[in-house]
Amino acid sequence: MQTLASNYDKIKSESTTFKNYIPAFRWYGFNNQYHRWITNFFKGDFGYSYSDSRPVSSKIWDALRWTVIINFFSILIAYIISIPIGVTTAVRKDSVYDRVSTTLLFILYSLPSFWIGTLLIVFFTTPEYGAWLDWFPTGGVTSEGIPDDASLWTRFWDVAHHLVLPIFCVTYGSLAYISRQMRGGLLTVVRQDYIRTAKAKGLDEKKIIWKHAFRNSLFPIITLFAYIFPAAIAGSVAIEVIFTVPGMGSLALESIVARDWPVVFTILMFAAILTMIGNLVADIMYAQVDPRVTF
Amino acid sequence: MLFRKKKAKEIEQAILANKDQSYWANVRRQFRKNRLAVWSLRVFWGLLFVAIFADFIANERPLLAKLDGEIICPIVKNYGVKLGVSQWDEKFVVNRWNEHDYDWAFFPPIPYSATTQDKYNRNYKGPFDEQRIKATPEWRHWHWLGTDNLGRDVSAGMVHGTRVAVFVGVVAMFIASIIGIFIGALAGYFGDDRLQVSRIRIILCIIGFFLAIFYAVISRRNAYAVAAEDGGMAFQILLSIAIFIGVMVLANLLASALKPIKWLGHKTTVALDILVMRFIEVFNSIPGLLLILSIVAITKPSIVNVMIIIGLISWTGIARFIRAELLKVRSLEYIEAAQAMGFSERRIIMRHAIPNALTPVLIAIAFGVASAILTEAFLSFLGIGLAAEDVTWGSLLNLARKQFSAWWLAVFPGFAIFITITIFNLLGEGLTDALDPRLKQ
Numbered sequence: 001m002q003t004l005a006s007n008y009d010k011i012k013s014e015s016t017t018f019k020n021y022i023p024a025f026r027w028y029g030f031n032n033q034y035h036r037w038i039t040n041f042f043k044g045d046f047g048y049s050y051s052d053s054r055p056v057s058s059k060i061w062d063a064l065r066w067t068v069i070i071n072f073f074s075i076l077i078a079y080i081i082s083i084p085i086g087v088t089t090a091v092r093k094d095s096v097y098d099r100v101s102t103t104l105l106f107i108l109y110s111l112p113s114f115w116i117g118t119l120l121i122v123f124f125t126t127p128e129y130g131a132w133l134d135w136f137p138t139g140g141v142t143s144e145g146i147p148d149d150a151s152l153w154t155r156f157w158d159v160a161h162h163l164v165l166p167i168f169c170v171t172y173g174s175l176a177y178i179s180r181q182m183r184g185g186l187l188t189v190v191r192q193d194y195i196r197t198a199k200a201k202g203l204d205e206k207k208i209i210w211k212h213a214f215r216n217s218l219f220p221i222i223t224l225f226a227y228i229f230p231a232a233i234a235g236s237v238a239i240e241v242i243f244t245v246p247g248m249g250s251l252a253l254e255s256i257v258a259r260d261w262p263v264v265f266t267i268l269m270f271a272a273i274l275t276m277i278g279n280l281v282a283d284i285m286y287a288q289v290d291p292r293v294t295f
Numbered sequence: 296m297l298f299r300k301k302k303a304k305e306i307e308q309a310i311l312a313n314k315d316q317s318y319w320a321n322v323r324r325q326f327r328k329n330r331l332a333v334w335s336l337r338v339f340w341g342l343l344f345v346a347i348f349a350d351f352i353a354n355e356r357p358l359l360a361k362l363d364g365e366i367i368c369p370i371v372k373n374y375g376v377k378l379g380v381s382q383w384d385e386k387f388v389v390n391r392w393n394e395h396d397y398d399w400a401f402f403p404p405i406p407y408s409a410t411t412q413d414k415y416n417r418n419y420k421g422p423f424d425e426q427r428i429k430a431t432p433e434w435r436h437w438h439w440l441g442t443d444n445l446g447r448d449v450s451a452g453m454v455h456g457t458r459v460a461v462f463v464g465v466v467a468m469f470i471a472s473i474i475g476i477f478i479g480a481l482a483g484y485f486g487d488d489r490l491q492v493s494r495i496r497i498i499l500c501i502i503g504f505f506l507a508i509f510y511a512v513i514s515r516r517n518a519y520a521v522a523a524e525d526g527g528m529a530f531q532i533l534l535s536i537a538i539f540i541g542v543m544v545l546a547n548l549l550a551s552a553l554k555p556i557k558w559l560g561h562k563t564t565v566a567l568d569i570l571v572m573r574f575i576e577v578f579n580s581i582p583g584l585l586l587i588l589s590i591v592a593i594t595k596p597s598i599v600n601v602m603i604i605i606g607l608i609s610w611t612g613i614a615r616f617i618r619a620e621l622l623k624v625r626s627l628e629y630i631e632a633a634q635a636m637g638f639s640e641r642r643i644i645m646r647h648a649i650p651n652a653l654t655p656v657l658i659a660i661a662f663g664v665a666s667a668i669l670t671e672a673f674l675s676f677l678g679i680g681l682a683a684e685d686v687t688w689g690s691l692l693n694l695a696r697k698q699f700s701a702w703w704l705a706v707f708p709g710f711a712i713f714i715t716i717t718i719f720n721l722l723g724e725g726l727t728d729a730l731d732p733r734l735k736q
Contacts, residue, residue, distance in 0.1 A: 023509040110717040112669055114676055115709030118695055122705045129702070237584065238673060242696065252585055253677065256592045268585055275580040 041269060047262035051255070056266050059251065066141060067247035070163060070236060074171040075228060082175045083221075086182025090217075091209055093187065102183070109176035114238035117169045121242055124165070137162050139244035166243045170236050178224060185217035192216075215289060222285045228278060322654075325729035332725020335718035342715065345454060346461035353405035353451035355392045360400035370403075406436055407448035409455035409686040413438070417446040419701040441703035443694050447686065449703060453711055456688040460715055463602050463671040464664035470606025471667075472660060475613025476649065482571035482614070483621025483652070484644050490567045495559035496550035503546025511539040528594045529603055568618070575611045583608050587670060591680035598671075598687070601680040605667050613659045620652035654730045658723055665719035672712045688712050 040047065046056035085105075089098045123129055125138040137143060141162050146155065189195065190213055198208045237249035244250070248267065255263035326332055345352060356369035369392070375381030386395070393406070407413065415427035421441045428436045440449040512519075512535055522531040554560040587608055594600045624630065625648065633643045675681045675689030688708040695705035 021510070021514055023506060023513075025505070106720070107717070110713060110720050112672065112709070112712050112716060114673060115692065115712060118692055118705050118709060122695055122699050122702060126699050128699045237588075238676070241677060253588065256585075256588050257679070259593070264589060268581060268589070271582045271585060272580040275582070 037265070041266070046266040049255070049263050050260045051258050056262050059263060060248070060266060060270075063246060063248045063251040066245050067236060067240070067249065070166055070170055070239075070245065070247065071228075073163075074167050074174065077167070078171050078175040078178055082179035083182055086179040087186055087209065087214065089179070090183045090186035090190065102180075105176040105179050108172050109180065111172070113169050113173050114242060116172070117165070117239050117242040120165050120169070136165050139242075141245055162243075163245075166236075166239050166245055169239045169242075178221065181220040181224065182217070185220040186213055189213045189217040218289050219286070222282050222289065322729045326725055329725040329728060331721050332729075335721040335725065338714070338718045339722065342457055342461055342718075346458040349454050349458040352403055353407060353409065353448070353454040354403045355406060355408045355411045357392065357397065357400040357402050360395075361398035362395055362400075364398075402435070405448065405451050405454060407438075407451040409447065409452045410684055411447060411451065413442060413446035413448065415446070416442045418444055419698050419704070420446075421701065421703050440707050441701065443691070443701075443704065444698070449691060449707060452686040452691050453688065453708060455686055456691065456708065456711065459598055459685070459687045460668045460671065460712075463598070463605065464668045464719070466599075466602040467606040467609065467667040467671075468660050468663050470603060471610040471663060472613055472656065474607070475610035475659075476617055476656065478571055478610070479614035479617035480621055480644055480649050480652070482568045483618035484625050484640075484648055485565075485567045486622060486625065487566040487568045488564060489625075490565045491562040492565050493550065493554050493560045493562055495553045495556070496547065497563070497565070499546040499550045499553075500543070503543050506546075507539045507542035510542055511535040523593065523595060525595075529597070529599050532603065568622075571614070571618070575614060579611055584670070584673075587674070588677075588679065591674060594680070596680050596682045598681070598685060601671055601674060602667075605670055609663055609667065612663065613656055616655040616659050617649070617652050620655055621648055624648050624652055658726045658730065661719055661723035661726055665716045665723070668719070669712070669716055 037047075044057065046060070048054065049056055049059055085101060089101050092098050120136075121138065124133055124135045127134040139162075141159060142155075143158050143162075146158055186209075195208060195213055198212055203212075236247065237253055239245070240247045240249035241253060251263065252267050254260070255267070350370050350373070351358065354370055356373065357367075358370060359366065359368050361367075369387070372381055372383075376383060415429060416438060419442065420426050420438060422437075422439055424441075426438055426442075438448050438450070440453065442448055443452075515531070515535060515538075518531055518534075519528075522528045587604055590604050591601055594604070630643060630648060633647050638647075672687065672689035672692075675685070675687040676693045678690070678693060681687065681690055688711050691704055691708035692712070695701055698704070
């Protein structure tokens, strides 16, 4: 015991704590942690998850499927609905239709999706408030009772039934946003002189809107494209957690909480790469829509 | 005669109406025309009132009471206790607040604190359910918005949640504005061509940057590890920032001292704008929500940490706005005049350039508050970054997922979040309209 204490004192008296405050600059070349990680990343080797030792790539691949399905349909629906709404409200500016739908869209835009998701899952997925409100399954993406040899059609309906609420929740926010952008974009274009000229020479109203005004008002819509790809990963965290969809959002949250860094780093890196791809796609589409834009 | 009087009255009114033609008076007039925005502002004052006086609106302690011949004001005293300048008598620690034998007592409108556990009304009692209220009168103590699993009053939780939400918005945007205005103003004012720096300053700044990171972060790893377990992360971060700034200031002082040497003092142009904008682009390419989640998950759960982190993440929008504005402002005559008069760069930026570029920042702040509140609500909804005893709108909403029959937990807190987000969005829209000179009549 005595020797232990004296040894400790000896070590302590000889310690050179001041060395902790002298930085050591060393050049490791490419042989460092980050370079190894990034080289493996671009080779497609993302490492192994700390929590269940599965390869990160297989975990992400499983999760990506559901997120892509949800986001593909929600983006599709959002664009199909919102562009006509945006155009018609802008054309009939200050009419009752315009005021009502603008107000509604503003409310939709301000509704937090995790609140709507919670409301929907509380009221419409259990017989808690009357059996007639039990419309949808409570979370998950497939029913447990479906046999393995069920036909493709049954499986499809099962999945579709599960995904209605999540897709709705992801859709309505972007729908409101895109419509508002579309309306704003078209309104600024309609004020321009060349639209007045087109009207003055007696061109058909429909032709003016769709051929001359619409194309030029697409700019704000295209910028949104840059955000769609990363949103596919990060944007639906809340919805996936509420409806227990095993997608990228849930995976990201789970791994962050469990400090499963290989998974977290890979997801963050992918999200960053997707943002850059989104920016690139948006730039290319700018040039497509407006020939004056050059790089 | 009659007409002349009317004419005089019209002129008088016109003079009164046009008394103030300054920019801000115009803005205020435009803003007042927007009824929704004006109402949003009123609701905001209401929320601010609730946030500041939350302790006096929902509290288990009486506002004012006479006990054993002594008039007490326990809510105010509680602030003293928290600050460590006062202490509770033993009877207050042993007995619950509603069990004392008061001569008379005024209780707050909601006689429960956010953390008061009503043991008779545990396990999700709704507003219309049967509640066992022991105190009289019964309607005063009724849980009008229901209770949660521990018997905590939801209305009290909502009042204290208002405080959290408003403070998150204000603190986060305060931090974001300071960083954003500072960086954006530098980038915008100096642009790519105006920043002339001596060689020695560039060299020393680069070396100083690495040294600063070493002393602020790397050599303090142990302190961070301790803080992650025991709390005080906010203090550690602030200390790190202070050390960082200190080292950079030292490097710059040294550079000033070495400047007279000819080769070292040679001036070169630094393309500050490009550097800042590329940095912002890199910063923005990481999804903010995932970044916030990652940082919040590794720090000790505390709402103050969440506020600081949201602030540290969301400055880029403000920086871009103020940069764009200053790029315009910097070539105006009055800035040139200021330069010709030999004012220092700091004085021109702080006193002359920034005040004229603040208008778009106001809009960004209004929308930023909305998104900061939404982010905090979302984080506490996921149960991240929230100490166990904290009650916020998000944490109340989260409880609804555990008990589907408790509709009051799903409806009320979510509605509060929705209203708050909406009024800040409306304020942002109102400001956008009011500040847009094209719409000026």
